[in-house]
Amino acid sequence: MNASARPTGPFVAACSDVLGAAHVLTDPRDTAPFLTDWRRRYTGEACAVLLPADTQQVAAAVRLAREYRVAIVPQGGNTGLAGGATPDTSGAQAVVSLRRLNRIRDVDPHNNTITVEAGVVLAEIQARAEAEQRLFALSLAAEGSCMIGGNLSTNAGGTGVLRYGNTRELCLGLEVVTPQGEIWDGLRALRKDNTGYDLRDLYIGAEGTLGIITAAVMKLHPAPVARVTALAGLASPHAALDFLAMAQRHAGALLTGFELMSDFSLRLVGRHFGQMRYPFAEPHAQTVLLELSDSESEEHARTLFERLMEEAIGKGLVEDAVVAENLAQSQAFWDLREHIPLAQAAEGLNIKQDISVPISSIGRFIDETDALIAKTAPGARMVTFGHLGDGNLHYNVQAPEGVDPEQFLADYQKRINTLVYEQVHAHRGSISAEHGLGQLKVDEAMRYKSPVEVRLMQAIKAALDPENLMNPGKVVRVPGRSGEKAS
Amino acid sequence: MNASARPTGPFVAACSDVLGAAHVLTDPRDTAPFLTDWRRRYTGEACAVLLPADTQQVAAAVRLAREYRVAIVPQGGNTGLAGGATPDTSGAQAVVSLRRLNRIRDVDPHNNTITVEAGVVLAEIQARAEAEQRLFALSLAAEGSCMIGGNLSTNAGGTGVLRYGNTRELCLGLEVVTPQGEIWDGLRALRKDNTGYDLRDLYIGAEGTLGIITAAVMKLHPAPVARVTALAGLASPHAALDFLAMAQRHAGALLTGFELMSDFSLRLVGRHFGQMRYPFAEPHAQTVLLELSDSESEEHARTLFERLMEEAIGKGLVEDAVVAENLAQSQAFWDLREHIPLAQAAEGLNIKQDISVPISSIGRFIDETDALIAKTAPGARMVTFGHLGDGNLHYNVQAPEGVDPEQFLADYQKRINTLVYEQVHAHRGSISAEHGLGQLKVDEAMRYKSPVEVRLMQAIKAALDPENLMNPGKVVRVPGRSGEKAS
Numbered sequence: 009m010n011a012s013a014r015p016t017g018p019f020v021a022a023c024s025d026v027l028g029a030a031h032v033l034t035d036p037r038d039t040a041p042f043l044t045d046w047r048r049r050y051t052g053e054a055c056a057v058l059l060p061a062d063t064q065q066v067a068a069a070v071r072l073a074r075e076y077r078v079a080i081v082p083q084g085g086n087t088g089l090a091g092g093a094t095p096d097t098s099g100a101q102a103v104v105s106l107r108r109l110n111r112i113r114d115v116d117p118h119n120n121t122i123t124v125e126a127g128v129v130l131a132e133i134q135a136r137a138e139a140e141q142r143l144f145a146l147s148l149a150a151e152g153s154c155m156i157g158g159n160l161s162t163n164a165g166g167t168g169v170l171r172y173g174n175t176r177e178l179c180l181g182l183e184v185v186t187p188q189g190e191i192w193d194g195l196r197a198l199r200k201d202n203t204g205y206d207l208r209d210l211y212i213g214a215e216g217t218l219g220i221i222t223a224a225v226m227k228l229h230p231a232p233v234a235r236v237t238a239l240a241g242l243a244s245p246h247a248a249l250d251f252l253a254m255a256q257r258h259a260g261a262l263l264t265g266f267e268l269m270s271d272f273s274l275r276l277v278g279r280h281f282g283q284m285r286y287p288f289a290e291p292h293a294q295t296v297l298l299e300l301s302d303s304e305s306e307e308h309a310r311t312l313f314e315r316l317m318e319e320a321i322g323k324g325l326v327e328d329a330v331v332a333e334n335l336a337q338s339q340a341f342w343d344l345r346e347h348i349p350l351a352q353a354a355e356g357l358n359i360k361q362d363i364s365v366p367i368s369s370i371g372r373f374i375d376e377t378d379a380l381i382a383k384t385a386p387g388a389r390m391v392t393f394g395h396l397g398d399g400n401l402h403y404n405v406q407a408p409e410g411v412d413p414e415q416f417l418a419d420y421q422k423r424i425n426t427l428v429y430e431q432v433h434a435h436r437g438s439i440s441a442e443h444g445l446g447q448l449k450v451d452e453a454m455r456y457k458s459p460v461e462v463r464l465m466q467a468i469k470a471a472l473d474p475e476n477l478m479n480p481g482k483v484v485r486v487p488g489r490s491g492e493k494a495s
Numbered sequence: 496m497n498a499s500a501r502p503t504g505p506f507v508a509a510c511s512d513v514l515g516a517a518h519v520l521t522d523p524r525d526t527a528p529f530l531t532d533w534r535r536r537y538t539g540e541a542c543a544v545l546l547p548a549d550t551q552q553v554a555a556a557v558r559l560a561r562e563y564r565v566a567i568v569p570q571g572g573n574t575g576l577a578g579g580a581t582p583d584t585s586g587a588q589a590v591v592s593l594r595r596l597n598r599i600r601d602v603d604p605h606n607n608t609i610t611v612e613a614g615v616v617l618a619e620i621q622a623r624a625e626a627e628q629r630l631f632a633l634s635l636a637a638e639g640s641c642m643i644g645g646n647l648s649t650n651a652g653g654t655g656v657l658r659y660g661n662t663r664e665l666c667l668g669l670e671v672v673t674p675q676g677e678i679w680d681g682l683r684a685l686r687k688d689n690t691g692y693d694l695r696d697l698y699i700g701a702e703g704t705l706g707i708i709t710a711a712v713m714k715l716h717p718a719p720v721a722r723v724t725a726l727a728g729l730a731s732p733h734a735a736l737d738f739l740a741m742a743q744r745h746a747g748a749l750l751t752g753f754e755l756m757s758d759f760s761l762r763l764v765g766r767h768f769g770q771m772r773y774p775f776a777e778p779h780a781q782t783v784l785l786e787l788s789d790s791e792s793e794e795h796a797r798t799l800f801e802r803l804m805e806e807a808i809g810k811g812l813v814e815d816a817v818v819a820e821n822l823a824q825s826q827a828f829w830d831l832r833e834h835i836p837l838a839q840a841a842e843g844l845n846i847k848q849d850i851s852v853p854i855s856s857i858g859r860f861i862d863e864t865d866a867l868i869a870k871t872a873p874g875a876r877m878v879t880f881g882h883l884g885d886g887n888l889h890y891n892v893q894a895p896e897g898v899d900p901e902q903f904l905a906d907y908q909k910r911i912n913t914l915v916y917e918q919v920h921a922h923r924g925s926i927s928a929e930h931g932l933g934q935l936k937v938d939e940a941m942r943y944k945s946p947v948e949v950r951l952m953q954a955i956k957a958a959l960d961p962e963n964l965m966n967p968g969k970v971v972r973v974p975g976r977s978g979e980k981a982s
Binding site: 116118120162173177191195196197199203207212249253257301302365366395398399400436438439440441442443449458461464465467469483484 | 603604605606607608628649650652656657658660661663664673677678679680681682683684685686687688689690691692693694696697699700701705716717719736740743744745746747748749788789790791799851852853854855856882884885886887923924925926927928929930931932936940944945947948951952954955956957958959970971
């Protein structure tokens with residue numbers, strides 16, 4: 009089981025002393041759920057899965073890991089899409105699950121903040137905020153099982169970014185266990201604090217490679233009185249871009265959602281989820297889902313939508329539009345959007361991308377890249393959808409009709425990935441907009457970043473984690489370390 | 496002139512070769528404006544003031560500084576309030592002024608971004624955004640002369656933070672010259688990018704101690720159609736807090752300003768700027784200035800204000816209220832707020848604080864701290880005003896009526912500073928909310944931060960600037976370095 013040359017038994021025994029034997033898992037039946045990632049792309053081994061009860065125990069476990077030279081892989085809800093929370097195959101690493109750190113420590117409605125431990129499930133934070141007539145604005149597909157510590161460590165995005173920002177913008181303060189096993193209490197609940205280096209934002213998005221986030225102060229917003237959605241059918245991504253600018257001019261900060269769905273994305277939903285109804289009589293090349301969050305009234309939002317659609321149709325930008333008449337219809341529109349990934353899965357394996365480019369370049373990016381893919385893999389079907397308002401596309405490629413998906417991936421995945429990354433690079437975009445690097449894209453990131461940036465990242469990693477024990481092999485390659493490339 | 500043991504002549508000569516002699520100032524008549532800070536609290540010496548023309552020249556100057564072991568003090572508009580851009584008194588340091596890097600490189604209205612060099616004056620960015628029907632939301636007193644590089648390096652706040660965030664939240668990407676004289680091109684114009692450590696936010700607020708920001712991609716927002724202000728008279732800061740929550744519930748993201756002004760603050764304005772009219776018949780213990788930025792119409796904003804004030808007066812929260820009837824009256828309300836610091840200066844020297852606490856603690860903080868100051872310095876007059884919506888107060892202390900301000904400062908400044916800092920610390924606040932640490936508060940920051948946090952900051956400084964040549968003595972104390980405490 010343990011492929012490492014270094015015996016990890018004494019470390020495991022010492023952890024049992026500190027955490028209690030019941031919270032140090034070693035039996036394969038117990039550890040299995042922690043060793044495979046959500047998409048089942050990576051399976052690792054671990055000398056143990058540790059389940060500390062609180063921040064002090066996390067710190068104690070890290071100190072033991074340091075003493076015994078055991079590398080640590082922090083894990084939240086294990087819903088990550090880049091393998092960032094899966095250990096390597098050596099069996100020498102220990103997973104530290106934060107799931108028992110699941111307390112909401114404080115809610116302060118006047119300050120619009122909530123203080124939560126790393127293992128609190130995202131949906132629970134949303135619910136608690138709602139109970140206080142507040143909104144916790146982070147929202148994403150995995151919200152029923154992902155944990156805030158993982159959201160912070162990957163700087164998760166989701167559907168609320170257009171108005172409220174990424175997880176980074178929703179965080180005011182952190183508590184972190186450093187690689188030395190010390191506790192940094194940076195749990196500030198302040199909107200303004202200019203007293204030194206921004207350690208908070210350094211840990212956010214670092215995927216556990218610089219320390220373990222154990223708690224956070226998150227921002228709340230006043231809850232909107234009404235949320236109304238609408239769908240608009242358009243001829244092209246270019247039209248969608250012009251429409252976005254128009255919608256922002258009309259609605260300002262009330263516009264909280266602007267999601268693009270290509271015709272083929274919605275056809276897939278129709279094929280696999282027949283009960284989902286596309287509300288337009290004719291198909292449109294692109295469909296946009298808009299959401300307004302209004303602090304006045306539903307009526308106000310509907311009037312705003314009607315005014316916007318009138319102008320957009322009048323100017324020939326929008327071909328057809330429908331404003332949801334009630335909550336159920338709003339939900340039905342969102343369901344269309346949210347069933348695209350599920351419909352894709354039902355259609356078979358596919359090549360997934362999570363890219364961003366400047367919003368103004370999206371139209372050109374899609375035109376050019378679609379053409380290149382059509383040349384490389386004739387008949388490949390493009391499932392293009394995502395957060396247009398953030399410049400973030402899930403630009404996915406499905407095998408041609410009738411072609412075996414596994415064979416297609418074997419033949420084309422590498423070439424298409426390279427082609428897309430080159431296009432993203434040429435448009436000064438990001439190859440991982442909201443999912444992080446994990447182990448999936450760390451080598452690509454090192455290749456596409458400038459040598460200056462890679463050296464800066466390495467200098468920071470070496471300064472804070474000189475022994476490279478915190479989630480090694482994720483996010484950044486440490487020079488002169490072999491054995492990092494496992495799995 | 497040059498108090499250092501190390502001769503800087505060869506460095507200055509080498510800089511002249513690279514930048515041209517006209518852009519290497521050494522004559523005291525030329526260098527004087529760069530050597531004293533805006534508040535005239537610090538005056539330093541410099542072996543030269545360098546005026547590079549572009550990023551390449553900044554990098555060349557930094558490489559020379561490294562070669563000749565000359566410390567560098569970056570400077571923008573020299574309007575900082577904490578002495579962060581003033582060299583020490585040794586005469587061995589060189590000031591690098593960014594004022595010639597003053598190009599707007601790009602405006603992308605569809606992406607809502609503007610790419611600017613470090614030396615562009617803030618007001619110029621605002622004007623350029625306006626020409627594109629966009630808003631650049633950073634706004635502060637010095638906007639006519641401060642430069643965006645300095646705003647970024649100090650993470651400036653100002654009056655738009657409630658809705659749009661600090662400078663940090665308005666920045667998408669940076670170009671930085673590292674202490675090694677390399678250029679990091681991080682000029683990304685992306686809303687989402689999760690590919691590694693957040694170097695951008697590390698440089699923001701680092702006050703030039705980790706490198707020199709030479710350019711940035713800044714966020715724009717759709718320009719609001721109307722801005723309307725109102726004043727409300729209230730009995731206490733506690734009432735103002737409840738009123739803030741009510742205003743946020745009514746107006747959501749339309750609420751872009753919420754400024755508190757104590758009775759005495761406004762009396763001082765009345766005394767020194769008689770032409771400024773307080774619009775209420777009776778004085779109120781606290782006056783709040785509210786601003787709505789509306790994407791629909793002025794009428795819509797006014798209706799919203801009227802509905803809010805009706806509820807607030809009905810519930811006894813607000814004693815009296817007036818909504819500005821036109822642009823001129825809106826401006827007059829802002830003038831009241833903006834003349835408080837000027838009235839203070841006219842009244843004489845005073846003890847200034849730029850603190851923040853959680854918004855929910857502001858009432859208690861003011862009550863407790865006012866009482867402590869009254870006991871310590873009987874008769875001292877409290878000039879309390881600021882960005883209540885951000886938890887940020889300018890909590891200033893004026894000498895008692897008739898007491899010589901200089902004598903008062905000599906007697907009380909240290910004790911009152913300590914008392915306020917202790918109170919801020921007890922309320923988990925910040926001793927520098929929006930002005931940075933510079934040289935003014937670096938020792939206090941080191942004292943109030945935990946040893947863990949200080950060590951983390953020192954590790955980052957040592958990793959990125961191992962020779963401590965970038966603005967030494969500012970923001971963080973480097974262990975084992977003497978001579979840092981100059982000036």
